[in-house]
Amino acid sequence: MPSSPPAEANLPTSPASTDASRPTTPTPSAEAPKPTTPPTTPAPFIPPASTNTPKPTTSTAPPTEPAPTPTPLTASPDTPASADAPPPPTTPATTPVPPNITPTISPALDATDRGRLLHGTHHAPHSVLGAHPVPGGVAFRVFRPFALGVTVVAGRLKAELHDDGDGFFSGLVPLQDVPEYRLAVAYDGAVQEVEDAYRFLPALGDLDLHLIGEGRHEELWQALGARTMTHQGVAGTRFTVWAPDAQGVRLAGTFNFWDGTGAPLRSLGGTGVWELFMPGIGEGELYKFEITRPDGSKTMRADPMARRTEVPPATSSIVHASHYEWNDEAWLAQRAELPAHKAPLSVYELHLASWRPGLTYRQLAEQLPAYVKDLGFTHVEMMPVAEHPYGGSWGYQVTGFYAPTARLGTPDDFKFLVDALHQAGIGVLMDWVPAHFPRDDWALAEFDGRPLYEHEDPLRAAHPDWGTLEFDFGRREVRNFLVANAVYWCEEFHIDGLRVDAVASMLYLDYSREPGQWTPNEHGGRENLDAVAFLQEMNATVYRRVPGVVTIAEESTAWDGVTRATHHIGPGGFGGLGFGLKWNMGWMHDSLDYMSHEPVHRKHHHGEMTFSMVYAYSENYVLPISHDEVVHGKRSLVSKMPGDWWQQRANLRAYLAFMWAHPGKQLLFMGQEFAQGAEWSETHGPDWWLLDPAYGAEADHRGVRDLVRDLNTVYRHTPALWQLDTDPSGFQWITGDASEDNVFAFLRYDTDGSPLLAVSNFSPVVRHEYRLGTPDDIPAWHETLNTDTALYGGSDVTNPDPIKPEPQPWHGRPASIRVTLPPLATIWLRPA
Numbered sequence: 001m002p003s004s005p006p007a008e009a010n011l012p013t014s015p016a017s018t019d020a021s022r023p024t025t026p027t028p029s030a031e032a033p034k035p036t037t038p039p040t041t042p043a044p045f046i047p048p049a050s051t052n053t054p055k056p057t058t059s060t061a062p063p064t065e066p067a068p069t070p071t072p073l074t075a076s077p078d079t080p081a082s083a084d085a086p087p088p089p090t091t092p093a094t095t096p097v098p099p100n101i102t103p104t105i106s107p108a109l110d111a112t113d114r115g116r117l118l119h120g121t122h123h124a125p126h127s128v129l130g131a132h133p134v135p136g137g138v139a140f141r142v143f144r145p146f147a148l149g150v151t152v153v154a155g156r157l158k159a160e161l162h163d164d165g166d167g168f169f170s171g172l173v174p175l176q177d178v179p180e181y182r183l184a185v186a187y188d189g190a191v192q193e194v195e196d197a198y199r200f201l202p203a204l205g206d207l208d209l210h211l212i213g214e215g216r217h218e219e220l221w222q223a224l225g226a227r228t229m230t231h232q233g234v235a236g237t238r239f240t241v242w243a244p245d246a247q248g249v250r251l252a253g254t255f256n257f258w259d260g261t262g263a264p265l266r267s268l269g270g271t272g273v274w275e276l277f278m279p280g281i282g283e284g285e286l287y288k289f290e291i292t293r294p295d296g297s298k299t300m301r302a303d304p305m306a307r308r309t310e311v312p313p314a315t316s317s318i319v320h321a322s323h324y325e326w327n328d329e330a331w332l333a334q335r336a337e338l339p340a341h342k343a344p345l346s347v348y349e350l351h352l353a354s355w356r357p358g359l360t361y362r363q364l365a366e367q368l369p370a371y372v373k374d375l376g377f378t379h380v381e382m383m384p385v386a387e388h389p390y391g392g393s394w395g396y397q398v399t400g401f402y403a404p405t406a407r408l409g410t411p412d413d414f415k416f417l418v419d420a421l422h423q424a425g426i427g428v429l430m431d432w433v434p435a436h437f438p439r440d441d442w443a444l445a446e447f448d449g450r451p452l453y454e455h456e457d458p459l460r461a462a463h464p465d466w467g468t469l470e471f472d473f474g475r476r477e478v479r480n481f482l483v484a485n486a487v488y489w490c491e492e493f494h495i496d497g498l499r500v501d502a503v504a505s506m507l508y509l510d511y512s513r514e515p516g517q518w519t520p521n522e523h524g525g526r527e528n529l530d531a532v533a534f535l536q537e538m539n540a541t542v543y544r545r546v547p548g549v550v551t552i553a554e555e556s557t558a559w560d561g562v563t564r565a566t567h568h569i570g571p572g573g574f575g576g577l578g579f580g581l582k583w584n585m586g587w588m589h590d591s592l593d594y595m596s597h598e599p600v601h602r603k604h605h606h607g608e609m610t611f612s613m614v615y616a617y618s619e620n621y622v623l624p625i626s627h628d629e630v631v632h633g634k635r636s637l638v639s640k641m642p643g644d645w646w647q648q649r650a651n652l653r654a655y656l657a658f659m660w661a662h663p664g665k666q667l668l669f670m671g672q673e674f675a676q677g678a679e680w681s682e683t684h685g686p687d688w689w690l691l692d693p694a695y696g697a698e699a700d701h702r703g704v705r706d707l708v709r710d711l712n713t714v715y716r717h718t719p720a721l722w723q724l725d726t727d728p729s730g731f732q733w734i735t736g737d738a739s740e741d742n743v744f745a746f747l748r749y750d751t752d753g754s755p756l757l758a759v760s761n762f763s764p765v766v767r768h769e770y771r772l773g774t775p776d777d778i779p780a781w782h783e784t785l786n787t788d789t790a791l792y793g794g795s796d797v798t799n800p801d802p803i804k805p806e807p808q809p810w811h812g813r814p815a816s817i818r819v820t821l822p823p824l825a826t827i828w829l830r831p832a
Contacts, residue, residue: 107139107172108164117143118166120260120292121248123267130198131181137174140181142196143167145261147185153193154181167262195234195279202268203231203238203277212242213271215476218541220484221402221492224273225305228282228321236279237319239265239287241303242477243448244272246291251276252300253287253316260290272477286316288442293449302399302442304453304481309387311406315399315442324412328422328494335427335496336548340580341563341620344722345665346712347429348377348673349626351394352385353407354685355670361404361413368417369424375673375705376712379427381499383627385414386433389440394627394682396501397468398433399443401485404493411493418494427496429552430489434482434538435502436468445469453478459519463505464512473506474530483538490546497550498542500579504556506531532574536566539578550580552622563620584621584664587612592629595655598642599742599763599824606739612662613731620726621664630669630680638675638704647764649675649700650794650824653707653787654760657826660711661748661758663725668708675704703793714785714828719750734759734772734811743821745772757781757829759821766797767821773811780804780832781817788822797822802832 109117109128116122117129125143131152132139140159142150145167151160152173161169181199185192204223211217212224224240231238239251250260255278265274274289289301302309306317356367372380387400395405404414418428437453439445444453454461454469461469472478489495505511510518510526521529539551553562561568564576590608597605630636641651652675660666671686678687690701715721724730734745734757742763748756757774761767774781780802788794803817810816821827 107134107141108162108170109141109168114166114168116248117168117264118261119248119296120250120264120290120298121296122264123248125264126198126200126266130196131178133178134172137172138178140169140171140173142169142183142185142198143262144169144183144185145259147187149186151184151186152181153184154179157181158184195236197263197276197278200232200234200277200279202266202275203229204240204268204273204275209268209271209273212273212477212480215480217480218484218487218545220480221305221307221488225303225307225402226287226317226319228319231277231279234279235282236277237281237285238275238277239289239303240273240275241265241289241305242272243274243289243291243452245294245450245452246274246448247294247296248292249274250290250292251278251287252290253281253285255281255285255287258288265289281319283319283321285319286310287319288316291448295449297449299449300442301447304444304447305402306400307402308411309400309403309406312387312389312391315389315440317400317403320411322412322415322492324415324419326415326419326494328419331422331425332494332548340497340550340665341726342723344378344716345581345622346377346660346715347379347381347622347665347667348372348375348670349381349383349624349667350670351383351627351680351682351685353391353405354680354682356688357683357685359408361409361417364408365417365420369421369426372421372426373424375709376716377426378712378716379429379496380421381429381667382431384431384433384501389438389443391682393438395431396433397436397438397466399438399440401481402488415493422494428494429497429499429550430495431501432486432489432498433501434471434485434534435506436463436466436470438468453481457519459513459517460509464517465505470506472530473528473534479534479537482534483541486538486542486551487545490542490549496548497552497580499552499554499583500535501554503535503553503562503577504559506535507555507557507559527574532577535577535579536575540566543578543580551578552581552583553577553579554583554585556583556585580620581622581665582619583624583626583667584612584619585624586615587621587623587662587664588625588629591655591659592640595651595762596640596642602742602762603739606737606742609658609744610736613733613736616663616731617726617728622667623659623662623664624667625659625669625672626667627669627680630672632679634679636676636679637672639677639679643764645700646793647824649704650764650788651762653704653792653794654762654824654826656707657711657785657787657828658744658758658760660715661721661746661756661826661828663731663748665722665725666715673705673708674701676701700793703791707787707792710785718756718830719752720748720754720756723750724748734774734813741767741770743767743770747775754831756784758826759819759829760826761821762824764823766823769818770821771808771810771816771818773809773813773816774805775813776805776807776815778805778831781829782832783827784830785828786822786825787827788825794825795822797825799827799829803829 113128129141129143140152140161142161144150150169151158159171159173161171164170182193183196208223217223226237226239228237243249249265251263252258252260256263265276268275291299291301302315303317308318308320310316384395385404386398387403387405388395388398390397404411421428437444447453453471455472463470486498507528508526509528521527542549542551555562560572561570561576562582563579566575566578568576590611594605594608625637638648638652641648671680674691676687691698730749732747743761745759782802783799786798788797790796797820799820803819805815805817808816
């Protein structure tokens with residue numbers, strides 16, 4: 001270091017990596033100030049690093065007041081250097097700066113603070129780093145590993161700090177106030193002029209911290225994670241993370257070459273939240289949190305609140321800010337006109353990554369809305385979109401709960417897809433997985449060194465079926481993380497509904513557990529009271545905040561009140577869970593079992609098709625033929641059917657029309673709409689080649705797809721099929737006991753009393769002149785749909801003429817009609 005002060009340096013622009021942690025030449029950043037022309041006068045002051053003897057300096061600009069006499073300082077416990085209070089707000093250097101400043105001593109950090117910063121265990125780095133008023137002036141302390149030198153730049157002032165070793169630099173400048181300043185950090189061959197991250201007040205407010213502590217922050221994504229902002233007039237990114245058991249947290253990323261030593265976060269009170277505002281850091285930067293566990297070991301973790309991630313198998317979080325402008329105002333305005341259980345709801349379930357393998361979100365937006373609209377579905381249901389490390393999990397083992405999977409594009413790209421579906425008049429449902437999470441050591445598992453998101457009791461934490469960890473629903477911060485996540489998808493991505501996965505595994509303490517592997521609740525029961533409270537809170541919050549959305553439970557037991565309001569107490573003493581709809585797993589299992597039997601044996605299983613009406617109005621149901629039924633050796637839907645190829649397709653068509661007429665909403669998984677014969681695989685998706693006109697059996701598959709289109713068309717225009725799905729007055733059996741004939745016949749009604757008569761013949765014979773009792777106030781019926789028509793690939797046995805009732809009582813009704821029932825077919829009749 002020269003004994004006399006050199007001329008002021010011409011500093012380069014600040015690079016994107018403003019916290020560089022090793023001596024390499026940085027890349028310039030567009031956000032940093034432009035280089036300035038060196039003045040002709042020498043710098044006001046640069047104290048030498050090699051001695052504490054001040055050297056005088058000269059300036060062409062005369063001082064406006066005498067320079068204050070510096071007070072010698074030493075690093076001692078009395079100085080504010082180790083105080084925990086944050087630094088006061090900086091003020092502009094309005095007080096004239098003396099041209100010749102000669103501090104007598106470097107106020108270096110004491111050994112305790114140095115050690116804690118070096119080992120990543122300092123809970124209040126801002127209290128010792130940055131600029132602090134002290135007796136005799138302002139103490140500047142900087143921690144920049146690998147830096148060769150650091151100079152404070154404040155207007156005309158330039159004060160080179162003393163190198164205290166191990167990356168620490170300090171200096172005492174006799175100023176009356178803390179000035180607005182920047183740091184000129186010298187590395188090997190380059191100098192960066194940057195903001196000091198430790199001169200800023202916390203960028204997270206007291207109200208946010210209070211709500212987080214209470215577990216009631218409904219917009220948690222606005223408070224935690226990485227958020228670009230302008231703070232105290234400086235652009236940058238605020239990083240916040242909840243890690244209450246951590247000894248310390250540091251930030252590592254592309255901006256500091258993944259060395260977080262010089263970027264410790266501060267702990268904000270007793271909330272367990274750590275915070276650091278990093279000036280100059282913007283969108284696209286990769287980052288993780290380096291957490292020092294209670295035992296002193298370290299772990300590098302992805303941000304639980306990250307809104308964007310790297311493409312798996314890479315695991316870093318990415319700073320993200322959305323710039324998407326929505327165009328679905330018309331859709332959002334009308335979606336709340338009818339509650340889901342009183343509206344038409346026909347769902348096409350799909351796995352985005354394999355529907356058309358290789359397509360991005362934006363490319364899917366060019367094809368998916370048109371395809372679904374052509375088939376007449378009202379909604380799509382996407383298998384989990386949130387980021388997940390293993391594609392073979394289909395998205396059901398989530399690590400990035402706030403980030404759409406990067407496999408298909410950015411979060412704004414996903415918004416583009418949702419927007420395109422809305423503009424096509426199609427609602428968007430999404431599978432949501434709050435029951436469990438995987439054990440990956442870079443994600444949520446023992447996040448800060450102890451059980452945090454998972455239950456502290458290992459018996460309750462470990463999911464016995466999937467090798468994952470269950471959330472601790474009794475911890476308010478964890479419950480807040482999940483409730484806010486549900487709101488996040490609905491508000492930020494305009495999702496119209498959440499299908500909540502694996503609800504049964506959440507509700508029961510003994511789910512898939514043997515005696516001795518679970519502990520009863522406080523009442524001695526097996527109900528998970530924490531999970532019940534969480535689901536009630538989630539549903540109540542989502543419905544209150546986002547009008548027009550629907551929550552759907554995949555719940556496979558007879559739990560009472562899944563779709564009952566949370567404030568209505570049921571016979572079991574619990575309020576309802578508050579869901580809008582529930583998957584009818586019983587109907588699915590029973591009906592598929594019936595259809596799997598040869599027609600000659602179906603009479604022995606007749607009750608499997610009628611039993612669902614015993615409990616049809618106990619909940620608001622969806623009839624699901626989902627992905628779970630066409631994988632893992634269960635065979636595709638058409639392959640479950642008995643008989644030859646013609647009979648399999650006929651059975652499938654008859655079954656689909658029976659399903660669409662049955663009380664409840666409909667869900668059909670992709671590929672089943674055109675009778676794909678193979679099971680679904682996430683590696684290659686549906687067998688679209690079956691619809692290639694060059695394929696010899698293309699007409700067979702096209703016929704089933706044409707039927708699905710017509711089912712949806714008639715369904716949407718026939719209120720009797722959806723208006724009273726949850727009201728017993730909307731359904732009447734004509735005959736539910738014709739087991740010898742394999743025939744089922746029932747009426748559906750709308751609120752005006754207009755009926756639709758559905759008749760299914762699940763035997764391979766034509767039944768001519770089959771008599772059915774009917775109301776006597778319908779002068780004639782006409783066939784509005786017949787699954788046996790030639791258009792669909794059937795034998796074309798139809799009822800082309802109006803069917804007039806006869807005054808002959810039948811099936812307990814005053815009139816009756818005689819119809820021809822096609823083989824293995826369902827017909828729908830409406831008043832002519």
